Amino acid sequence: MINVIVAGFPGAMGQKVVKMLAQHDDFKLTAIFNPLVTDTDPASYQLASDVQILTDYAQIHPGLADVWVDFTTPKAVASNITAALNAGIHPVVGTSGMAADDQQRLAALAKAKHIGGLIAPNFGISAVLLMQFAAQAAKYFPDAEVIEMHHEDKLDAPSGTAKATAEMIAKARVAQPQPTTDDPAHGEKIAGVPVHAVRLPGYVAHEQVLFGAPGEALTIRQDSFDRESFMSGVAVAIAKVQTLDTLVIGLEHLL
Ligand SMILES: NC(=O)C1=CN([C@@H]2O[C@H](COP(=O)(O)OP(=O)(O)OC[C@H]3O[C@@H](n4cnc5c(N)ncnc54)[C@H](OP(=O)(O)O)[C@@H]3O)[C@@H](O)[C@H]2O)C=CC1
Ligand SMILES: O=C(O)C1=N[C@H](C(=O)O)C[C@H](O)C1
Numbered sequence: 001m002i003n004v005i006v007a008g009f010p011g012a013m014g015q016k017v018v019k020m021l022a023q024h025d026d027f028k029l030t031a032i033f034n035p036l037v038t039d040t041d042p043a044s045y046q047l048a049s050d051v052q053i054l055t056d057y058a059q060i061h062p063g064l065a066d067v068w069v070d071f072t073t074p075k076a077v078a079s080n081i082t083a084a085l086n087a088g089i090h091p092v093v094g095t096s097g098m099a100a101d102d103q104q105r106l107a108a109l110a111k112a113k114h115i116g117g118l119i120a121p122n123f124g125i126s127a128v129l130l131m132q133f134a135a136q137a138a139k140y141f142p143d144a145e146v147i148e149m150h151h152e153d154k155l156d157a158p159s160g161t162a163k164a165t166a167e168m169i170a171k172a173r174v175a176q177p178q179p180t181t182d183d184p185a186h187g188e189k190i191a192g193v194p195v196h197a198v199r200l201p202g203y204v205a206h207e208q209v210l211f212g213a214p215g216e217a218l219t220i221r222q223d224s225f226d227r228e229s230f231m232s233g234v235a236v237a238i239a240k241v242q243t244l245d246t247l248v249i250g251l252e253h254l255l
Contacts, residue, residue: 002238005031005054005065005089007080010045012227013071013094018047020231027238030065033080057083067238070095074156078102081117085109091117091247092237094230096160107247116244120251121164123233126222127207128251131165133220134209135172141211141218142177144169145187149198149206157197158188161207164250166190169209 004021008014009032021027031052032045040053047053054060060083068084070077074097081091085106103119110117122128138144146169148162170191180186180194187194205224211217224230233251240254 001028002026002067002242003028003030003065004067004069004238005029005033005060005084006069006071007033007076008069008071008095009034011071013230016227016231017069017071017234020235024235027235033060033068060084060087060089062088065089067092067241069234069238074098078106081106082109085113085115085117088113088115090115090241090244091119092234092241093117093119094123094234096121097156098160103249110247114245116241117247118237118241118244118251118254119247119249120233120237121160121249122205123230123237123251124205124222124224125233126224126229127161127205128233128255130207130209130220130222131161131168131250132252134165135168137209137211137218137220138169138172139174141213142173142175143213144173144177144193144209144211146190146193146195147198147208147210148195149200149203149208151203151205152199152201154199157199158190158195159197159205159207161205162195162197163190165207165209166193166195169193 004027006014006017021029029051031054033054035055042051068089068091070080071094077095077098084091146162146165148159187196208221210219
């Protein structure tokens with residue numbers, strides 16, 4: 001049995017994770033962490049009576065859970081994962097928008113404590129494959145731009161997936177791209193790759209990578225139409241994260 005604490009309930013992803021845990025015999029929801037809730041009665045959230053609703057880091061202790069699943073906010077995630085690592089709990093992080101220096105500090109803390117964990121920019125297989133295909137294409141098409149499209153409530157821009165895609169393209173390309181302009185209309189340059197963010201009602205999570213070369217173009221696109229699509233990736237991460245001994249980035253490390 002893998003005991004799990006979920007941070008980010010009752011958010012959109014947190015609710016999906018709680019539902020998914022209940023469908024797996026090998027997973028048990030032991031606690032919810034959310035300092036913003038005032039009602040700590042699990043019955044108020046239709047949760048089993050033995051699920052603890054925790055609101056303070058002082059309540060996070062070793063033995064509470066094996067795995068900490070985090071779908072919270074860019075502001076909350078780094079301190080949440082610090083608390084998890086300090087309690088010896090393996091983090092599975094979906095929250096986007098974490099600062100690079102926080103990510104490095106958490107990797108150092110995980111290493112010092114010998115606790116493996118995962119930060120996944122995207123748990124959807126379509127997005128994981130898109131990033132891999134984009135890295136492959138970048139070897140032949142150095143000129144690329146990323147367009148990500150999300151729902152209007154998303155707090156961060158560009159998305160974590162778009163940043164990771166841009167970084168993978170920059171790392172994979174062997175030829176220099178054409179110089180880009182500094183014009184803000186030409187996107188934010190992430191590792192030298194222009195990234196454009198769209199926020200519109202009706203959208204969930206979508207990404208296109210456009211490659212151009214003289215006389216031809218290649219477009220790769222993925223669409224997450226329903227947050228349900230992230231759950232098989234989250235389940236794999238929960239099942240396998242305890243096999244890791246460092247903090248790794250990208251679901252592909254566990255597939
Ligand atoms: N990697 C991936 O595949 C995916 C990643 N995401 C990312 O997951 C994150 C959450 O997305 P989404 O569910 O749509 O967002 P929501 O805004 O719906 O949910 C965020 C939840 O976090 C809660 N929260 C705020 N601060 C804290 C804290 N300190 N500790 C614990 N909980 C806290 C909020 O509480 P309250 O309700 O009280 O405000 C809310 O319930 C985002 O960063 C998003 O980018 C989303 C989809 C897929
Ligand atoms: O906020 C979201 O919804 C999503 N966030 C992640 C990101 O920032 O890339 C993953 C997916 O795009 C959904």
